[in-house]
Amino acid sequence: MHLYVLRRLLxxxxxxLGLTVIVFLIMSLIPGDPALAIxxxxxxxxxxxxLRADLGLDLSLPQQYWVWxxxxxxxxxxxxxHLNRPVLxxxxxxxxxxxxxxxxxxxxxxxxxxAAGIVSAVRQYGWADRIITLLVLIGISVPAFWLGMLxxxxxxxxxxxxxxxxxxxxxxxxxxxxxxxxxxxxxIALAVVxxxxxxxxxxxxxxxxxxQDYIRTARAKGLDxxxxxxxxxxxxxLVNLIPVIGVQAGFVIGGAVYIETVFQWPGIGxxxxxxxxxxxxxxxxxxxxxxxxxxxxxxxxxDLLQYWLxxxxxx
Amino acid sequence: xxxxxxxxxxxxxxxFGGILLLALVLLALITPLLPLLEPNATNPANRLQPPLSDxxxxxxxxxxxxxxxxxxxxxxxxxxxGIAASLVAALIxxxxxxxxxxxxxxxxxxxxxxxxxxxxFPYILLALAIVAVLGPGLMNALYAIAIVNIPFFARNIRGxxxxxxxxxxxxxxxxxxxxxxxxLVSEILPNVLPVIVITLSTTVGWMILETAGLSFLGLGAQPxxxxxxxxxxxxxxxxxxxxxxxxxxxxxIFLLVMSINLLGDGVRDAxxxxxxxxxxxxxxxxxxLRRRQHVKVDDVVRVPGQASALLEVxxxxxxxxxxxxxxxxVNGVSFSLKPNECLGLVGESGxxxxxxALSLLGLVASPPGVISGGHVHFQGRDxxxxxxxELRRVxxxxxxxxxxxxxxxxxxxxxxxxxxxxxxxxxxxxxxQAAHQRAVELLGQVRIPNPERRASQYPHELSGGMRQRVGxxxxxxxxxxxxxADEPTTALDVTVQAxxxxxxxxxxxxxxxxxxxxxxxxxxxxxxxxxxxxxxxGRIVEVGPTQELLANPRHPYTRRLIDCVPRLGxxxxxPAAIPGLPPAANALPSGCAFADRCDLVEPRCREGEIALIxxxxxxxxxxxxxxxxxxxxxxxxx
Numbered sequence: 001m002h003l004y005v006l007r008r009l010l011x012x013x014x015x016x017l018g019l020t021v022i023v024f025l026i027m028s029l030i031p032g033d034p035a036l037a038i039x040x041x042x043x044x045x046x047x048x049x050x051l052r053a054d055l056g057l058d059l060s061l062p063q064q065y066w067v068w069x070x071x072x073x074x075x076x077x078x079x080x081x082h083l084n085r086p087v088l089x090x091x092x093x094x095x096x097x098x099x100x101x102x103x104x105x106x107x108x109x110x111x112x113x114x115a116a117g118i119v120s121a122v123r124q125y126g127w128a129d130r131i132i133t134l135l136v137l138i139g140i141s142v143p144a145f146w147l148g149m150l151x152x153x154x155x156x157x158x159x160x161x162x163x164x165x166x167x168x169x170x171x172x173x174x175x176x177x178x179x180x181x182x183x184x185x186x187x188i189a190l191a192v193v194x195x196x197x198x199x200x201x202x203x204x205x206x207x208x209x210x211x212q213d214y215i216r217t218a219r220a221k222g223l224d225x226x227x228x229x230x231x232x233x234x235x236x237x238l239v240n241l242i243p244v245i246g247v248q249a250g251f252v253i254g255g256a257v258y259i260e261t262v263f264q265w266p267g268i269g270x271x272x273x274x275x276x277x278x279x280x281x282x283x284x285x286x287x288x289x290x291x292x293x294x295x296x297x298x299x300x301x302x303d304l305l306q307y308w309l310x311x312x313x314x315x
Numbered sequence: 316x317x318x319x320x321x322x323x324x325x326x327x328x329x330x331f332g333g334i335l336l337l338a339l340v341l342l343a344l345i346t347p348l349l350p351l352l353e354p355n356a357t358n359p360a361n362r363l364q365p366p367l368s369d370x371x372x373x374x375x376x377x378x379x380x381x382x383x384x385x386x387x388x389x390x391x392x393x394x395x396x397g398i399a400a401s402l403v404a405a406l407i408x409x410x411x412x413x414x415x416x417x418x419x420x421x422x423x424x425x426x427x428x429x430x431x432x433x434x435x436f437p438y439i440l441l442a443l444a445i446v447a448v449l450g451p452g453l454m455n456a457l458y459a460i461a462i463v464n465i466p467f468f469a470r471n472i473r474g475x476x477x478x479x480x481x482x483x484x485x486x487x488x489x490x491x492x493x494x495x496x497x498x499l500v501s502e503i504l505p506n507v508l509p510v511i512v513i514t515l516s517t518t519v520g521w522m523i524l525e526t527a528g529l530s531f532l533g534l535g536a537q538p539x540x541x542x543x544x545x546x547x548x549x550x551x552x553x554x555x556x557x558x559x560x561x562x563x564x565x566x567x568i569f570l571l572v573m574s575i576n577l578l579g580d581g582v583r584d585a586x587x588x589x590x591x592x593x594x595x596x597x598x599x600x601x602x603x604l605r606r607r608q609h610v611k612v613d614d615v616v617r618v619p620g621q622a623s624a625l626l627e628v629x630x631x632x633x634x635x636x637x638x639x640x641x642x643x644x645v646n647g648v649s650f651s652l653k654p655n656e657c658l659g660l661v662g663e664s665g666x667x668x669x670x671x672a673l674s675l676l677g678l679v680a681s682p683p684g685v686i687s688g689g690h691v692h693f694q695g696r697d698x699x700x701x702x703x704x705e706l707r708r709v710x711x712x713x714x715x716x717x718x719x720x721x722x723x724x725x726x727x728x729x730x731x732x733x734x735x736x737x738x739x740x741x742x743x744x745x746x747x748q749a750a751h752q753r754a755v756e757l758l759g760q761v762r763i764p765n766p767e768r769r770a771s772q773y774p775h776e777l778s779g780g781m782r783q784r785v786g787x788x789x790x791x792x793x794x795x796x797x798x799x800a801d802e803p804t805t806a807l808d809v810t811v812q813a814x815x816x817x818x819x820x821x822x823x824x825x826x827x828x829x830x831x832x833x834x835x836x837x838x839x840x841x842x843x844x845x846x847x848x849x850x851x852x853g854r855i856v857e858v859g860p861t862q863e864l865l866a867n868p869r870h871p872y873t874r875r876l877i878d879c880v881p882r883l884g885x886x887x888x889x890p891a892a893i894p895g896l897p898p899a900a901n902a903l904p905s906g907c908a909f910a911d912r913c914d915l916v917e918p919r920c921r922e923g924e925i926a927l928i929x930x931x932x933x934x935x936x937x938x939x940x941x942x943x944x945x946x947x948x949x950x951x952x953x
Contacts, residue, residue: 018432023444030448124597141573143524145531146547146565149554153562157555210597211680213723220678220718221738221789222710225600225703235728254439258528262551272440273532276447284447288440295437311773312727 004307012300019292020072024065027285077286082278087286091268095290097167098260098267100179102252104187109195109252110245114238116195117202121210122229132199139196144255148189148262155185165264186263190255194248201244205237212236239310246302250295319585329581335574343391352381354388355539363557376546376560377553385541386567392542393568396457396535397523401515403461404522408468409511413499415469416476427473430466438463439525446534453542456535460526468514475510476503509586516579520572527568543568601677601703602633604686614649614927615935624651624692625829626675626797631689633667633674635900636682642900644670646853647689649927652797657823657830659844659861661837663876665897667853668833672801675831676710693797712742715790719802721782725774731785732758732770738792757788761818780811784818791822799831804839816842837880841865846933849873852897852908855927859934869930869941872909907938915940 035051036043043051052058056067071078077087120132156164163182168174209215210233218232257269264270268287275283307313352370358379366374366382373382415426433441442459449455479485480503488498529535530544531551538545543564550561609632633645645667652658660668673679675691675698691698698709718724726734735754739745745753751770758766761784774782783803790798800819804812820843823830832844840847841861848858849870857870868874875893895912898904904911906921913920919939927937 015432015435018428019435022432022436026444026448121597137573137576141520141524141569141576143527143531143544143547143565143568143572145528146562146569149547149551149558149561149565153554153558207597213718213720214726216598216673216678216680217716217718217724217789218726219600220676220710220716222707222712222741223737224707228600232726232729235726239728250437251439253437257439257443258531261532272443272447273534276443276534277451281447284444288436288444291440292436295440296435299435310728312775 004313005304008300008303008307012296015296016293019289019296020069021065023285023289023292024068027281028061028064030281072289077289078282080275080280080283082275082280082283087282090271090283091286091290094266094268094271094287095294097265098253098256098269098291101183101186101190101260101265101267102249102256104183105190105256106194106245106249106252108187109191109198109248112191113195113198114202114234114241116199118206118229118234120199120203121206124207132203136196136199139192140200142192143258144189144193145258145262147192148186148259151185151189152262165262167266186259186265189262190252190259193255194252197248197251198241198244202237202241205240206233209233209236239306242302242306242309246299249298249302253291253295326581326584328577329584332574332577332579332581335570336578339390339571339574340394342387343394346387346391349387351384351387354380354384354541356380363553363560365557366559366563373563374557374559376550377557382560382563385546386543386563389541389543389546389564390567390571392453392536392540393523393527393544393571396453396526396542397519400457400461400464400522400526401519403457404464404518405468405511405515407461408465408514409472409507411465411469412472412474413476413503413507416473417480417495417499417503419477419480423473426469430469433463434466436463439528442525442529443534446529451534451537453530453536453540456526456529459529460522463525464518464522467518468511471510471514472507475507479503479506513583513586516575516582520575520579523575524568524572543571596682598680598682598684601706602674602679602681602684602686604677604699606686606688609647609688610924612647612924612926614647614937615929623653625654625656625694626652626831627690627692628671628675629690629692631671631674631691632687633670633679634685634687636685640901643853643903644684644900645674646903648850648853648855649689650848650855650858652829652831654796654829655823655827656846657832657844659840659847660831660833660850661835661840661847661876662850663835663897665900666850667900668835668850669801671850672716672799672831672833675799676714676716677706678710678716708742711738711790711795712793713795714797714799715793715795717783717786717790717798717800717803720806721779721786722774722806725782725785727774730771730773731777735770735785735789735792738789742793753792754788757791758785760791760822761785761788762814763788778811779807780814783807783811783815787815787818787822791826794826795828797829797831799833801833802835803832805834805836812839819843837865837877849876852903853900854908854937856909856937857935858927859930859932859936863932863934867942867944869934869936870909870938871913871915871942874942875912 035048035055035057039047039051056064059067075088077091079085080087080090083090116132116136120129123129152164155161162185163169167179167182169178169182215228215233218228223232256267257273259265260267260269261273268291272284272287275287358375361375361379362377364371364375364379366372368374371381371383373386376382376385411426411430415423441463445459445462446455449458485498485502488502493501526535527542527544527547530542531548533545533548536542536545546564547561547568550557550564553560609630614630628651629649631645631648632643635642635644648667648671650658660671662668670679670684674686677686677699679686686699689699693709693714698706701709725731729737732751732754735757736747736750739750739753740747743750755766755770758769763769763781763784769777769781774785777785786803803819804815807815816839819830822828830843832840834840844861846859847861847864848855849864849872850856851872857864857868857873859869864873865877868877875891878891879893893912898908898911904921906923907913907925910916910920925937925939927935930936930941
């Protein structure tokens, strides 16, 4: 029975290894000689050769990968020469801020998306369904970075309800209410697209489930409609939606890159954009690896959750 | 192709999207011909002019450049880059999908593992990593977005290819000596093309959005070149003083992507009707009731001196409204059921017996079902006139159902014990523990061994017979006066069938419940039913006590139906199928619906409505010349 869990856990290992291979290969494609870049064009050939040996560049590609991988597994992601601090420290610090933003956003888009999808399915062809369908269409077509700007203009500049940007106020902030006030706009802007996708899939899933025989059985038992919809129909729809939520988590983390830029949120997305423009390759590499690995782990959790909710998988 | 375009045009939203997209594309195409200002001509003296100012309809940006001109030129770039990225992704992804799906085996395995790896990255992150290596720039952004979209194409096209790679026409091509490449191009590609188009139509919008996103971050188009995304990114710094500089390009991206998404949804619906969002409609909590006038037929239902009935169905009509057609599934059904009686409702599939059963408590799926007339009297009330709240109090309480296929009618994700507890607690004020105890008792009552353990299992862990016992236990939960059993044994194999029938019979004797038993099987009828009603084309054509009716059918249809059943130990009896088909429920003939298939038909059979008339004893028949007893050979007529 727990064979599935074990197998799923084991399957994660090659995926994580594959991630490191892809990241390593992408980074090794960078043109130019790092030793030359470090020492400059006046370096002597002897010095260049020594530095190459120090950097491991005289090794074959698989050997280089092995050295790099063992370093990474020991937590050594190298040093960001631009920030002059270990890559891992910077990445973890920034990743925390992104997790707060993306986690809130994901929770928002699941709740809003599922609720909208349920209402839309239950009131199929009614005015609520039409309005939700229209909102979903707008939601999945709107550029999140543009929406974020419009929200800043309206709620922060015009109405002055919420702060314009940042994670904490510069003066006298730093507590939880302050964080929440700063979180509202970016979290909503980031949730919109995924909420649209989830609403759409919830609707079609609910429509499919509501036609099943066991829903008729639930009604024949005399259950009230809320119980039929939430307790019986949505229970099945939710199990089908969990993998979708896993995929959407990837889009939310990706979208965070834009939203963090718009709202000046000190997360890993903004760090990556900055690192790319300053060509801080080790920082990019570390950031991408950490985010991708956590995304793989998140999907692992989604699968395990689905397994736990659907007894049929155990059979 | 014409049919496809017609389908597309009928979808108003898709048509709107198509027209908007066409307008935007045309605008982008003719931009060089329009009398616009030079998009890159700076004029610092004239910077940040608001919209509708002199000479600049949409104002100017931070360098005094005309926004309208830049918007149209930027639209050109965004469209070109988005479409190019989509085509690159479609080309590479589809090739991978075709090769993996066609060759299968190790090729497939290797390619798809690689694709899975790409999908393990959060979408935009991979694009960022690629841009990080290639360096910022519009072409590099194009490559990055194309690469991260390859997996969508590869997966979809592989799936479509696998499903046809071993079809007859592919094997035939292979046998005719065609090479793999020719087969892929000439046989497989045309068949997976719709999948490619669907994938393309759903991803183009995304790709435009994402390339704009990279430009917005400053990683795509580099100045002085501009696409909509980079205009938005540059305008962001002036967002408070001059919001139009950033909001206008954003609006353009939004309109472009929305028009593509609208059209894409339309394309998907037209190419793949299965996915069409409107094709699925969910049934309402109760069947719609819309009484209308029906032709009155003077059916004799009550036999004089009959005891008071528990259930009395009077002239019930249930229709299915599909498009402009009305299918009359139940067309004036009347019958009555006494306390502690078992009435069999027999007929071929499509005769309306199940719909009759479901109509009684408003459980016919609606839409498309509509109850269009009649009354269902139960304990002095008309169930059809009850609101959903009152009806719910009857459902599962005084009247309970046992359905046909217990695998699909029990909830797959709820333990059977909990499903029973739910049924109990809906109608009785029981604590959870008391309900659990009662549920276990019920499972024991329907002869489920080890009921305590079974209660904590899921339906898929039980055998078919066990599941149906659970279904029966659930029906018994609230001691109903009436059980409606809709083909409860049809999905089971014969030995289990016999056990379930014995169980039902025993329970009925012990509890005094009335049963309406729907079946197509006369063998089952003779075992459990006191009386039988035979249905044909939505009407009851004959009613009577079981043994009398089986021995001496009065309606020619009943007799033909009984004669279809092979008899054990009677080798001379030749089971004879009834020639012809029942009439279509949306075009019922006037007169007797069986007339076209009856050997004894005469002209007056087809004139006017034929009523159910009292025959001998407690029997009624809907025939103008009912059959006599079977004592004489051949068809002797009364």
